[in-house]
Amino acid sequence: MIAEERRERILRELVLRGRVEVPEFAARLGLSGMTIRRDLAVLAERGLLRRVHGGAVLPDAADAPAIGARGIGSSGRPIATIGLIVPDATYYFPPVIRGASDAARAAGVRLVLGTTSYDAREEARQLIRLSESGVDAIMLVTARPQIDDQATWDTIAKIGTPVVLVERSAGGAPTSLRIDAVRSDHSYGAEIAVDHLAERGHRSVGLLCRESATAPWIVRGHARAIERWGLDPSAPVATAPSPRWGDGSTADVLRQFLDDCLAAGARAALVLPDDLALGLLGVAEERGLRVPEDFAIVAYDDEIASLASVPLTAVAPPKLAVGRRALETCFMRLEERDETPSQRTKLAPALNVRDST
Incomplete structure (x- = not known):
């Protein structure tokens, strides 16, 4: 590591932490304490830091290296x-x-x-x-x-x-x-969706999730809310595989899920993610069901839910x-x-x- 590169690292450390401790900083860089102390002396002469016992701190004009001539913290010279x-x-x-x-x-x-x-x-x-x-x-x-x-x-x-x-x-x-x-907190997100539906009189709420990192948390939150409200525990809970080009598997899952919901008396569902919820809306409309009068849908993600033919209520994670x-x-x-x-x-x-x- 050349001298100017070492000194740049020292200035970045000062901007980040406000202080450089020679023994710890030298060990982290794999250098001798003497090398770092020489660099501190050079930077002190330039007015870019103030030496103290065991290391260095920002100078009294604390903006000098952050926004001074060194430009540390700028787009070209990030901290x-x-x-x-x-x-x-x-x-x-x-x-x-x-x-x-x-x-x-x-x-x-x-x-x-x-x-x-x-x-x-x-x-x-x-x-x-x-x-x-x-x-x-x-x-x-x-x-x-x-x-x-x-x-x-x-x-x-x-x-x-x-x-x-x-x-x-x-x-x-x-x-x-x-x-x-x-x-x-995706589990909480699922709970607020079920709470919303239960508050509107739904006593059975299905759940359809595409395989994803989020799905296990959604399943747990849905189950907690179902138990807390005393809703029908037999409401369908289904998983949709990741879609494959043109094989119709997603449409089949959506039709079967809606059939299962209607057979179980569930007139509402939470669906992850948005595009799957839009698909369920389309299947429901094909069956002549009115949304939300005959079947209510809450999407999870809220990326495109508002663009549906019936704008979908949706849980929006704080991305x-x-x-x-x-x-x-x-x-x-x-x-x-x-x-x-x-x-x-x-x-x-x-x-x-x-x-x-």
Whole structure:
């Protein structure tokens, strides 16, 4: 590492944490304390820091290196670089990415994106790639939870880079790992949907979920609300497989689910995700059912629910806020390192009521 690169790292550390401790910083970079002290002396002569016992702090004019000539915290010279690994960059995830990006821009942080295409093996490769590229921390959105999770925990332990899980539970991670997590409380989201339907007199509420990382939480929340309200426990709960090109499997599942609901006396359903809910609306209308008079539908995700022929009431996870909070959690971990306890944050979804209920 050349001298100017070392000094740049020192200034970034000062902006992040307000102080550089020579022994700890030298050990982290694998350098001698004498080398770091020489760099501190040079930077002090330039007026970019003030030396104190054991290290250095920001100068009395505390904006000098953040917004002074050094430009630390600008787009060209970020305070830190944080990786964001997502399964894909479409449908659900653009608001998460945008929330993280907005928070990164405000904090003077560079955001680097990687995708896994829902492949758990690619998840491990992306973690290693970003760590080796020198990112300061990583935000990891689940590829497929509980599919080779142990390999993910092993990789996180191996790379040593701070990791914040996004829309993923840290449950099951070894207690030796300090992992932060930020996610939507999808179980609560399912509960507010069932509450909404029960308050409108429905005594039986079906559930249809496409296979996804979100589905297990939705199933748990639906079951809790059914029990709490004393609703019919025999209401259909069904899973739709990921759609395959032109084979009609999704349409078959929708027809069967509606048949099962009507046979069980269920006149309402919660459906994950939006496009599946739109499909159920179409099947209901083909049968001559009026929505919501004969059958009520609540979608989960609220990406396109408002565009349905009957605008769908929908649960909206706080995707922007999740991305923003995850970035802020990464930044806090970089600022405070092991001085702050790990955080497991859940943010509550909201219910947007429209014509389908």
